Amino acid sequence: KAGVTQTPRYLIKTRGQQVTLSCSPISGHRSVSWYQQTPGQGLQFLFEYFSETQRNKGNFPGRFSGRQFSNSRSEMNVSTLELGDSALYLCASSIGTGATNEKLFFGSGTQLSVL
Amino acid sequence: DAKTTQPPSMDCAEGRAANLPCNHSTISGNEYVYWYRQIHSQGPQYIIHGLKNNETNEMASLIITEDRKSSTLILPHATLRDTAVYYCIVRVYTGNQFYFGTGTSLTVIP
Numbered sequence: 315k316a317g318v319t320q321t322p323r324y325l326i327k328t329r330g331q332q333v334t335l336s337c338s339p340i341s342g343h344r345s346v347s348w349y350q351q352t353p354g355q356g357l358q359f360l361f362e363y364f365s366e367t368q369r370n371k372g373n374f375p376g377r378f379s380g381r382q383f384s385n386s387r388s389e390m391n392v393s394t395l396e397l398g399d400s401a402l403y404l405c406a407s408s409i410g411t412g413a414t415n416e417k418l419f420f421g422s423g424t425q426l427s428v429l
Numbered sequence: 430d431a432k433t434t435q436p437p438s439m440d441c442a443e444g445r446a447a448n449l450p451c452n453h454s455t456i457s458g459n460e461y462v463y464w465y466r467q468i469h470s471q472g473p474q475y476i477i478h479g480l481k482n483n484e485t486n487e488m489a490s491l492i493i494t495e496d497r498k499s500s501t502l503i504l505p506h507a508t509l510r511d512t513a514v515y516y517c518i519v520r521v522y523t524g525n526q527f528y529f530g531t532g533t534s535l536t537v538i539p
Contacts, residue, residue, distance in 0.1 A: 318472070347526075357473070357516075357529035370526055404472050414520055415461050415480070418527065420472030 315341060318407050318421035326427045332393040335424045339386050339407030345369070346388040347418065348380060351402040363388050364410050392426075400428045432456065432519045438534040441511075447504040449533050451517030454498040461520045462493060463527070464502045466513040473516065473529075476502065507537045 319338040327333050339346050347370075348360040359372040363382035380390040386407075392399055402425050406418040434452040441447040453462060461480050465473040477484055477491045479500070484491045490503040504511055516532040 356531060357527075359526045359528075362526065372526065402470065406472075414459060415478060417463075417475050417478065419475065420465075422472050423470070425470070 345410030
């Protein structure tokens with residue numbers, strides 16, 4: 315079974331641009347979550363999508379958005395990039411039942427550098 | 430907010446057991462304890478999780494105290510490939526929002 319796939323692996327953008335990151339979950343998984351990891355703030359939750367609907371959202375500005383498609387694949391978008399958006403962006407998938415013992419499986423991430 | 434406290438770093442000799450502690454004194458009755466690890470610039474890897482009872486799988490053992498206020502992850506025979514940052518997470522269920530905290534950087538020494 316293939317794992318969580320994130321593309322691209324590396325990305326370089328300049329301030330003010332926008333970027334779209336892609337995530338393909340494990341087959342059969344309906345929940346996709348996004349996390350941002352920076353050296354200063356660590357791993358922080360961005361949002362979760364389930365059945366094409368945002369189910370939960372972290373404390374990030376509106377420049378960060380996402381969506382999920384009917385095949386459970388997800389994209390996240392960051393508009394008007396700032397230097398502080400440089401980070402490893404991680405996608406995680408799970409079955410999505412909502413059970414508290416449900417495991418998250420993470421992709422390898424997209425390393426975004428904003429110049 | 431992270432609900433766990435872990436030592437920032439630990440060393441372990443190769444072949445010995447690595448015991449990684451975690452304090453979660455405010456844990457509630459239905460909250461699970463999860464452990465993940467992250468090797469540099471890769472995504473976190475699931476290790477194990479538990480509620481009340483001790484758990485064991487092919488990777489590790491999880492020992493949870495009777496009052497559930499702390500736990501220990503045990504890697505029985507540490508190898509150099511176990512060098513990573515280990516995160517102890519108490520899952521507060523609001524979707525899949527895991528609070529990772531700062532973790533323990535484990536270095537396995539040859």
